[in-house]
Amino acid sequence: xxxxxxFFSYTVTDxxxxxxxxxxxxxxxxxxxxxxQWVEYEVAGQAFAITSMDTGHQAGVKGGMVAFEVDDFxxxxxxxxxxxxxxxxxxxxxxxxxxxxxxxxDGNEIMIHRRKGGAA
Numbered sequence: 001x002x003x004x005x006x007f008f009s010y011t012v013t014d015x016x017x018x019x020x021x022x023x024x025x026x027x028x029x030x031x032x033x034x035x036x037q038w039v040e041y042e043v044a045g046q047a048f049a050i051t052s053m054d055t056g057h058q059a060g061v062k063g064g065m066v067a068f069e070v071d072d073f074x075x076x077x078x079x080x081x082x083x084x085x086x087x088x089x090x091x092x093x094x095x096x097x098x099x100x101x102x103x104x105x106d107g108n109e110i111m112i113h114r115r116k117g118g119a120a
Contacts, residue, residue, distance in 0.1 A: 007040065007047035008066050010108040011057040015039065017105045018050045025083040026068065026110075043068065050104075060107025067111035073098050076112050 012018035015036055022028045028041040028048070037053040048066060057063070070076040077091060080102055088109060089101040099113045 005046060007049050009049040009051055009054065010066070010104065010106070011054045011059045012050045012052055012104070012106050012108070013059050014105065015050070015052050021083075021085070021104050022050060025080055025085050027079070060103070062107075062109065065101070065109040065111055067099070067113045069113050069115070071114075073112070073114035076114075080112070 010018075019030075019039060022039075022041060023030070028043065030039055031042040031047065032038075032040040038049055038051045040047045040049045042048075073091075077100055080087075080100075085102045087100060087102050089099075091098060091100050095116075097113060097115050099111050102110050102112060104110060
């Protein structure tokens with residue numbers, strides 16, 4: 001029986017380039033690094049990984065998307081724009097949240113998300 005999510009992962013083609021994006025543009029901190037081929041970041045108790053060793057998946061094939069909840073939505077967008085991150089969808093406002101969609105250097109989509117009312 002499933003009781004939790006072990007991790008999310010994206011396949012990338014260039015680990016150095018991907019790490020620069022995830023660590024500089026998104027501000028994630030490395031939690032575990034296996035031979036520079038599998039790098040995990042802990043995000044609110046969940047593991048998000050980038051990998052160059054997953055030969056069963058292609059980078060940026062639009063098969064899925066991860067959504068990262070942020071504390072300060074507008075500041076997150078400013079940071080991403082300052083690092084010249086590609087936006088697929090600029091700030092979008094719904095009755096329950098704000099979000100934008102960006103891509104990593106391989107074209108994997110990432111939603112930057114903030115629930116309204118500050119509830120995370």
